[in-house]
Amino acid sequence: MRIGGLNKFSLSDFPGRTAAVAFTQGCNFRCPYCHNGSLISADVFEFCLIPEEEFFEILQSRNKRLDGVVVTGGEPTIQADLPEFLARIKSEGFLVKLDTNGSQPHVLRAVLQDGLVDFIAMDVKxxxxxxxxxxxxxxPTSQILESIELIARSKVIHEFRTTVVKALLSPRDIDSIGKLIPSGSAHRLQKFCPQHALDPALRTRAKEH
Ligand code: SF4
Structure with missing residues (x-):
């Protein structure tokens, strides 16, 4: 697994749980508002990555303080060994929260079927x-729709999230996104943080308001 960053302790990323946060390296999207630009390219020098063994050693050294691990990105589902990585986290006694952009429904289906996630959060952008x-x-929006349906129908605790970028999304757009969320599923609106937006124009436009 290509791990580009690690937050060893978080109280806010896994609802109701203490967690470490593993930031996977590489993403197949280029969202103009992304504030994790350094995680987008998969082609970073190997020495910039956290070796998997080191990651698990850190987890074990903190296992009394951590309930779980948030696997976020980048986009975790584009990495071929995600299922094995999640399985190992669970086998070491931690709960797993997976954050995803929903672009790989076949991966989501597999990890949900195999019981490898305890909480899943998907961006509906x-x-x-x-x-x-x-x-x-x-x-391909058919894949986005497929992921929404898969997650909503699963028995796994989940939420859908939308980052409200006023320069790109109108109130009407937010209403339309809400209609994509199946009834019974949570939909959380997130604040846009312009400071490190991938598109420099969004940083500037945010300052003007
Ligand atoms: S916001 Fe998420 S999905 Fe979009 S480019 Fe950044 S890491 Fe990828």
Whole structure:
């Protein structure tokens, strides 16, 4: 697993749990508002990555203080060994929260079926007609819809999240996103943090308001 960063202790990333946060390296989206730009490219020098063994040693050294691990990105589901990584975290006694952009429903199906996640959070970034604008890449929205359905139908605790970027999403767009969320599933609106946005224009425009 390519791990680009680690927060050894968080009270806010895994609802109701203490957790370490593993930031996986590499993402298939280029969201203009992304504030984790350093995690987007998968092609970073190996010495910038945290070796998996070191990651698990750190976890074990803190196992009395941690309930779980949040696996976030980047985008964790584009890494081929994600299922094995999650299985090992669970076998070492930790709960798993997975954050995803929903682009790989086949991976989500596999990890849900195998009981490898205890909480899953998926970004629903935009109404379908303008999804590409918010991801910065051509995005097959059928895959986004498939992931939403899979997660909503699973028995796993979950939430859908939308980052409210006023320069890119109107109130009407936010309403349209809400309609994509199945009834019974939580939908959380997140504040946009402009300081480190991938698109420099968003940093500037945020300062103007
Ligand atoms: S905000 Fe977008 S580009 Fe950034 S890590 Fe998430 S999905 Fe990838």
């Amino acid at each position: 935009a109404p379908l007609r303008i999804y590409d604008r918010l991801t910065g890449v051509r995005t």
